[in-house]
Amino acid sequence: MFAILEKTAVIWELELRKMRHDQTDLLIRAIQPVLWLTIFGSVFRQFRELPLGEVSYLSFITPGVLAQSVLFIAIFTGVSLVWERDLGQLDRLLAAPAPRTSIVLGKAFSGGVKGLFQAGVIFAIAFVMGVDLIYNPIYVLAVIGVVFTFGVCFSSMSIFVTTLLNTRERVMGMMQLLTMPLFFASNALYPIEIMPRWLQIVSIINPMSYVVEALRALMITGDLSRLPVALGGMAIATFIFIGAAALAFRRVGR
Amino acid sequence: MSRAVSVASLSKSYGRLKALDNISFEVDEREIFGFLGPNGAGKTTAIKIMLGLTRPDKGHVEIFGIDVQSKPDRARENIGYVSQNLSLSNEITGYENLLISAKLYGVPSSIRKSRITEIMDLLGIQDRANDLVKKYSGGMMRRLEIGAALVHRPRLLILDEPTIGLDPQVRLVVRELLRRLVDEFGITIFLTTHDMGEADELCEKIAIINSGKIGVVDTPTNLKRSVGGDSIQFETKAPEKALSILTGKFGDTKPIAKNNTISMIVNSAETALPLLINTLTRAGVIVDAIHSHRPTLDDVFLKYAGSRLTDVEREGDYSHVKQVRRTFRRMR
Numbered sequence: 001m002f003a004i005l006e007k008t009a010v011i012w013e014l015e016l017r018k019m020r021h022d023q024t025d026l027l028i029r030a031i032q033p034v035l036w037l038t039i040f041g042s043v044f045r046q047f048r049e050l051p052l053g054e055v056s057y058l059s060f061i062t063p064g065v066l067a068q069s070v071l072f073i074a075i076f077t078g079v080s081l082v083w084e085r086d087l088g089q090l091d092r093l094l095a096a097p098a099p100r101t102s103i104v105l106g107k108a109f110s111g112g113v114k115g116l117f118q119a120g121v122i123f124a125i126a127f128v129m130g131v132d133l134i135y136n137p138i139y140v141l142a143v144i145g146v147v148f149t150f151g152v153c154f155s156s157m158s159i160f161v162t163t164l165l166n167t168r169e170r171v172m173g174m175m176q177l178l179t180m181p182l183f184f185a186s187n188a189l190y191p192i193e194i195m196p197r198w199l200q201i202v203s204i205i206n207p208m209s210y211v212v213e214a215l216r217a218l219m220i221t222g223d224l225s226r227l228p229v230a231l232g233g234m235a236i237a238t239f240i241f242i243g244a245a246a247l248a249f250r251r252v253g254r
Numbered sequence: 255m256s257r258a259v260s261v262a263s264l265s266k267s268y269g270r271l272k273a274l275d276n277i278s279f280e281v282d283e284r285e286i287f288g289f290l291g292p293n294g295a296g297k298t299t300a301i302k303i304m305l306g307l308t309r310p311d312k313g314h315v316e317i318f319g320i321d322v323q324s325k326p327d328r329a330r331e332n333i334g335y336v337s338q339n340l341s342l343s344n345e346i347t348g349y350e351n352l353l354i355s356a357k358l359y360g361v362p363s364s365i366r367k368s369r370i371t372e373i374m375d376l377l378g379i380q381d382r383a384n385d386l387v388k389k390y391s392g393g394m395m396r397r398l399e400i401g402a403a404l405v406h407r408p409r410l411l412i413l414d415e416p417t418i419g420l421d422p423q424v425r426l427v428v429r430e431l432l433r434r435l436v437d438e439f440g441i442t443i444f445l446t447t448h449d450m451g452e453a454d455e456l457c458e459k460i461a462i463i464n465s466g467k468i469g470v471v472d473t474p475t476n477l478k479r480s481v482g483g484d485s486i487q488f489e490t491k492a493p494e495k496a497l498s499i500l501t502g503k504f505g506d507t508k509p510i511a512k513n514n515t516i517s518m519i520v521n522s523a524e525t526a527l528p529l530l531i532n533t534l535t536r537a538g539v540i541v542d543a544i545h546s547h548r549p550t551l552d553d554v555f556l557k558y559a560g561s562r563l564t565d566v567e568r569e570g571d572y573s574h575v576k577q578v579r580r581t582f583r584r585m586r
């Protein structure tokens with residue numbers, strides 16, 4: 001067990017070092033959420049019919065856009081894993097005395113850190129655009145925790161899927177196929193109440209909804225009544241995907 | 255002397271293709287052991303099984319007496335692996351790569367720094383330690399790759415085509431380095447190559463491998479001696495006819511025809527050459543050109559694998575180099 005944590009830290013460090021040398025990559029990835037907030041947010045602001053209570057639409061979708069950008073970045077964890085395997089870079093890790101699970105965890109944790117960068121960018125933009133965020137340090141810390149866990153969760157999911165699919169071409173297509181429904185069949189852009197019945201059911205089993213709900217409570221509304229449910233849903237999804245990724249990955253390089 | 259590697263009746267198939275067909279061999283400690291074979295012979299497959307990265311259909315591998323199947327991580331602690339591809343992360347510095355390797359293999363933090371400096375000195379890349387690897391030349395990458403495999407002072411170094419894609423000068427540097435590792439540090443080396451000169455010069459023992467089978471294992475000197483005579487090659491426009499005339503007449507290996515060139519092994523070229531030309535001329539076969547030489551490993555290959563390494567190799571070699579180049583480019 002100790003060996004797993006120790007080697008996880010090494011793989012994580014490797015990924016963080018790569019990230020440090022390639023900051024342009026992080027910057028480019030920050031462009032998309034900026035566009036979402038500025039364009040989408042201001043266009044949809046006109047719709048008054050959405051049952052949002054006292055919250056403005058821009059405030060409503062800020063947590064959604066954050067979740068979405070973390071989702072997009074986490075999905076690439078698996079893609080880069082297949083890429084590294086094809087280049088032969090993964091062999092170096094596989095040939096080392098490191099448990100397979102530590103490779104999965106190290107990569108997934110790096111997905112979590114990338115998510116935090118997105119959170120930083122979005123907090124900054126939201127501040128500039130005058131979104132009324134909660135800046136209470138305890139709430140902000142909780143947001144950091146949620147974003148990190150979410151990054152780990154979806155990185156694991158992407159490692160699981162890519163490990164099953166095996167070829168890079170299939171992986172690219174599948175990722176497109178997965179991210180869209182995860183995003184749109186959730187409460188990221190509109191409240192669950194206005195969705196058609198079948199979509200409501202989908203969005204209830206969609207882990208993305210729980211993340212958005214947790215973020216919305218912690219960043220905008222401050223209403224923590226549903227927070228335990230949201231965190232619970234998220235924790236379950238994270239455990240399932242980490243387990244699935246670790247199991248699937250055991251077959252790699254075998 | 256104790257055993258570094260012991261491989262017993264290993265087989266591995268991919269679908270209907272037999273990548274390895276019941277191979278066995280042993281590597282003694284402090285020796286350089288080479289797998290010599292053309293593209294697709296099964297060299298990389300054998301290495302992956304030795305590292306526990308591929309599961310064999312049948313057979314058994316022990317590294318210093320540790321069973322790789324049941325205790326892969328224990329076995330891997332003793333191995334430094336340099337893969338056929340460039341496997342380092344090119345978006346971080348050379349120093350960082352070695353640091354990560356040291357941590358991966360559990361080198362204690364107190365000696366990490368000095369170990370890495372020592373290796374960078376040994377490889378002559380200390381002044382580029384803090385450059386990103388993507389700015390390295392191919393030769394420097396290869397050396398760094400070997401360095402990363404050495405940080406934990408492995409007892410066994412496994413190298414898959416260590417000099418592929420390098421220019422002759424860098425090849426020489428790498429070969430000298432490997433020699434020094436054995437002489438000064440007492441490391442055992444297992445390497446694969448399809449370069450006969452390299453195998454001849456570097457290895458104490460060579461296994462000839464082709465289509466997943468090991469033809470023979472011995473020292474280069476014994477192998478060449480076992481060819482037992484001289485090698486003759488000649489050109490003619492009627493190779494089939496020449497073959498049918500010569501088969502059974504000279505030496506005990508069968509003459510082999512490739513396009514218009516016929517290769518054969520004879521006991522002594524001095525007596526065989528005139529006889530050969532006379533016999534062929536009398537039968538109406540004209541010999542356009544002829545030459546003879548002392549046996550090389552290529553002749554050994556002909557004897558034990560039934561084809562010339564240079565023939566199997568020629569096209570394959572090129573596509574291979576291209577592939578390595580592509581990898582380089584992709585990594586940039």
Ligand SMILES: Nc1ncnc2c1ncn2[C@@H]1O[C@H](COP(=O)(O)OP(=O)(O)OP(=O)(O)O)[C@@H](O)[C@H]1O
Nearest residue numbers: 268271273291292293294295296297298299300574
């Ligand atoms: N994962 C795989 N799936 C299917 N076939 C494979 C796989 N790996 C290797 N092979 C096949 O097994 C045979 C041996 O391959 P291997 O890579 O061991 O050859 P090699 O001796 O290393 O050749 P090279 O000099 O080109 O590196 C080849 O025919 C190859 O196509």
Ligand SMILES: [Mg+2]
Nearest residue numbers: 297298338414
């Ligand atoms: Mg190979």
